[in-house]
Amino acid sequence: MVSMRARLLTEFVGTFVFLSVIALSGPAGVFAPLVIGLALAAMVYMGGHVSGAHYNPAVTFGLFLRGVITPPTMGLYWVTQLAAGMLAFWFAFLLTGHSGGIHPGPGVYWYTAVAAELVFTAALVLVVLNVAATKETAGNSYYGLAIGFTVAAGAFSVGPISGGAFNPAVAFGATAGAALFQHGSWSDLWIYLAGPLLGAAIGAGIHVLQARAEPVPPETSVRE
Numbered sequence: 001m002v003s004m005r006a007r008l009l010t011e012f013v014g015t016f017v018f019l020s021v022i023a024l025s026g027p028a029g030v031f032a033p034l035v036i037g038l039a040l041a042a043m044v045y046m047g048g049h050v051s052g053a054h055y056n057p058a059v060t061f062g063l064f065l066r067g068v069i070t071p072p073t074m075g076l077y078w079v080t081q082l083a084a085g086m087l088a089f090w091f092a093f094l095l096t097g098h099s100g101g102i103h104p105g106p107g108v109y110w111y112t113a114v115a116a117e118l119v120f121t122a123a124l125v126l127v128v129l130n131v132a133a134t135k136e137t138a139g140n141s142y143y144g145l146a147i148g149f150t151v152a153a154g155a156f157s158v159g160p161i162s163g164g165a166f167n168p169a170v171a172f173g174a175t176a177g178a179a180l181f182q183h184g185s186w187s188d189l190w191i192y193l194a195g196p197l198l199g200a201a202i203g204a205g206i207h208v209l210q211a212r213a214e215p216v217p218p219e220t221s222v223r224e
Helices: 004-024 026-051 057-065 071-096 110-132 143-162 168-182 189-209
Strands: none
Touching: 004 026, 004 071, 004 168, 026 143, 057 071, 057 110, 057 168, 057 189, 071 168, 110 143, 110 189, 143 189, 168 189
16 A cells, blocks of 8 residues: 555655646747646656556546545645645746746637636546546556647647646646746636636546446555
């Protein structure tokens, strides 16, 4: 049985590295979504067998809704992920002088951004549940790539619309960094909390409806 200390350490390290790549990926330009997706895949392979490699409060919420983790574990994961996200964007500021911040694209209405975040977070959670938390796919070697490329596809598709976060830890870290270092606003943060969490619930609901979707036992993962 993996200790909670090891699981939280893995969540912290994986979230910090993944979100640091996001915060520093600006120079990659149009290739940034691919860089981000590959970084996530690498971190998923690094930590999947220890913590389940969530690195995202929305993913954790989806796994909770499917009975894979308990409420206390979800709370501990959330605190760890949000703290790691905040530190990742602070780290990026120390390196580049840019603190982040995330907002809908120019001329994009709030409900459009919420819809974009909702749909692609639902897709992400559904992929995670099917490739990394379902008995029928236990032991596969593609789970990290499937998860990473889902995020990359979403970022390519709706990055200009919503910013392509699909992860409350990204939004919290970016917003906190901008607020601390550049007097940025918290006004859009709710978009990146509501959209992904609602999307996670939808993804979990679709997983319930899938004929073969029987989740792994509580407090375990096919990678733990």
